[in-house]
Amino acid sequence: MNYCSCCAATVTLRVPEGDTVPRYVCNQCGTIHYINPKMVVGALAEWQGKILLCKRAIEPRLGMWTLPAGFMEMAETTAEAALRETLEEACATIELAELYTLVNVPHIGQVHMFYRAHLPAPVFAAGIESLEVALFDEADIPWDDIAFRSIAVTLRQYFADRAKGEFKFRTYDLGPRAQF
Amino acid sequence: MNYCSCCAATVTLRVPEGDTVPRYVCNQCGTIHYINPKMVVGALAEWQGKILLCKRAIEPRLGMWTLPAGFMEMAETTAEAALRETLEEACATIELAELYTLVNVPHIGQVHMFYRAHLPAPVFAAGIESLEVALFDEADIPWDDIAFRSIAVTLRQYFADRAKGEFKFRTYDLGPRAQF
Numbered sequence: 001m002n003y004c005s006c007c008a009a010t011v012t013l014r015v016p017e018g019d020t021v022p023r024y025v026c027n028q029c030g031t032i033h034y035i036n037p038k039m040v041v042g043a044l045a046e047w048q049g050k051i052l053l054c055k056r057a058i059e060p061r062l063g064m065w066t067l068p069a070g071f072m073e074m075a076e077t078t079a080e081a082a083l084r085e086t087l088e089e090a091c092a093t094i095e096l097a098e099l100y101t102l103v104n105v106p107h108i109g110q111v112h113m114f115y116r117a118h119l120p121a122p123v124f125a126a127g128i129e130s131l132e133v134a135l136f137d138e139a140d141i142p143w144d145d146i147a148f149r150s151i152a153v154t155l156r157q158y159f160a161d162r163a164k165g166e167f168k169f170r171t172y173d174l175g176p177r178a179q180f
Numbered sequence: 181m182n183y184c185s186c187c188a189a190t191v192t193l194r195v196p197e198g199d200t201v202p203r204y205v206c207n208q209c210g211t212i213h214y215i216n217p218k219m220v221v222g223a224l225a226e227w228q229g230k231i232l233l234c235k236r237a238i239e240p241r242l243g244m245w246t247l248p249a250g251f252m253e254m255a256e257t258t259a260e261a262a263l264r265e266t267l268e269e270a271c272a273t274i275e276l277a278e279l280y281t282l283v284n285v286p287h288i289g290q291v292h293m294f295y296r297a298h299l300p301a302p303v304f305a306a307g308i309e310s311l312e313v314a315l316f317d318e319a320d321i322p323w324d325d326i327a328f329r330s331i332a333v334t335l336r337q338y339f340a341d342r343a344k345g346e347f348k349f350r351t352y353d354l355g356p357r358a359q360f
Contacts, residue, residue, distance in 0.1 A: 007183070008183035035254060037253075075287065078282070079351075102279065104257035106255050106257050106260075171259075
């Protein structure tokens with residue numbers, strides 16, 4: 001951020017009075033521009049025991065597999081975001097169950113959430129952000145080509161819970177990826 | 181938003197190519213300025229059966245009672261946000277239990293989350309955003325003066341669950357408040 005989005009004057013990164021965190025503050029109109037974490041919401045949809053995954057057609061992680069998910073928009077609920085993203089990325093209409101995982105990714109200012117869901121029929125196609133969409137048995141999950149760790153964490157929890165016959169909401173915190 | 185925060189040129193609200201939602205797009209450098217929902221995170225802390233509430237010293241809902249909560253910051257987890265807000269607003273150091281409620285408030289672009297927590301000793305004070313901080317028995321909760329519906333929903337769930345002896349994570353969606 002270089003300029004104030006209200007008045008176009010320059011901004012300075014400083015701690016406002018009564019605050020504890022540096023913010024971009026306008027040098028002319030005084031507007032404080034807050035930057036907060038974003039939510040990424042998606043769905044783990046199952047059809048006859050198989051899981052719906054999308055191969056990413058966009059960066060980051062182009063060519064790797066993900067659960068359908070994306071940035072939550074204004075004026076929608078977390079459930080609506082999960083349904084919309086699944087429709088956009090996998091052209092699939094799913095039936096949502098409960099919120100299943102919440103994964104903090106603080107070093108990139110994101111919180112990822114995934115719902116469990118039921119795909120009522122094997123009807124899907126690659127949306128504009130996907131190269132390919134497919135159903136995977138647990139044994140065929142491409143673990144080495146999963147796009148994001150929050151996806152892998154959610155899938156692993158799912159298969160462990162499914163084996164026990166009981167699904168339980170859980171939260172996770174991820175640190176930065178090891179560089180080597 | 182009137183001006184681009186990157187280059188200070190004017191912006192136009194339009195649907196970018198390949199998108200479905202109107203965004204503020206810079207007329208000069210082309211930057212797309214996304215606006216996404218924000219998270220408000222707090223804690224429901226109990227000491228010897230009593231609940232820690234804060235009387236708000238700031239708008240909105242100045243003078244009304246709330247659970248300690250506030251906007252999640254970059255580079256922190258949801259749990260860290262709940263601990264920080266409780267320390268800031270109630271000067272209390274709590275021990276967090278699990279995430280307990282997630283409340284969508286789509287008409288204002290917010291998602292509220294509350295953790296259950298234990299206050300290890302009745303040590304607290306009004307932080308700069310609170311007029312007063314106090315512990316309430318269930319029978320003394322000021323239901324008519326609760327600042328936000330997400331707080332009331334969370335407290336009601338808590339007392340119902342406590343009576344049953346089992347706490348369960350739940351999600352809620354709130355619509356606009358009735359105007360009359």
